[in-house]
Amino acid sequence: MLKPGEEDALEHHGFVFEIPSSAESLVDPVPLKAMGRFAHEAASVDPETGVVYLTEDHFAGLFYRFLPNVPGELAKGGRLQALAIREWDSADTRNWPLDWSPATARRIPMGMSFATRWIDMEDVESPNADLKDRGFAAGAAMFCRGEGMAYGTRGDGGAQHYFNCTQGGSERSGQVWSYAPGEGEGTSSEQPGTLTLVYESTSTDSLDLCDNLAISPYGDLILCEDGRGDNYLRVLTPEGTILDLARNAHEGKAEFCGACFAPDGKTMFVNVQEPGFTYAITGPWDKLG
16 A cells, blocks of 8 residues: 555656657657556557557557647647547447457447547546546447557558557457548547458468558558467558468567568568567568559
């Protein structure tokens, strides 16, 4: 039991930190507390609006957005919100067996889209680690282990934010979602955004625990596995086909992570977490499909 005043001495984890790419020396680790205290995983910044979208790595996590007071200057504060599905309060998007799920659960077929709304979050710095629980009770949608996220364009759908739910789906081996911002996103006149279940793994042979992701210059999603056997880099084409790109042949079978493309789009960099290798993979990326 903490004594009065001892709470101030604790260093609570679960905040976002910003590292300036131009820094040439150590910088002060200043937590951006307005962005919430929870099991943060990935962030995606919308270049049109400066809105930041955030995933939560928890079996009953939420999907958040942060509306900065000053776009591009996150340390100046802002407002944290959680995504909810219109006409389906406290949605459970995991597609787990219904007897494992809350009463609000329902089955979601692959390709289904939903209109969305956003719920203001209160007490976002709470040390109680209950932000997701309070958000879900207020109507926010539940996602299973939101992890990697990337912003880009695939096919004819326009620019969207894509994110992985590592153990979502009926096989609990992964889902890929997209969020398309609505017109006027983040303003008082915004139109509903669109949430879509892009892909759901039907077996670990096709996709096993998708974690980080990247978007190729040609619209393919590169999915990094953190699976239970051999780990692969998988490709999800705009047409919905899963392809094998690479397998980690190291005896440790560690996960792939941190995939990203060079600015010219010709080289993809990706890490293997253990023993700590970084690979540079060149194209032709336009021939994946």
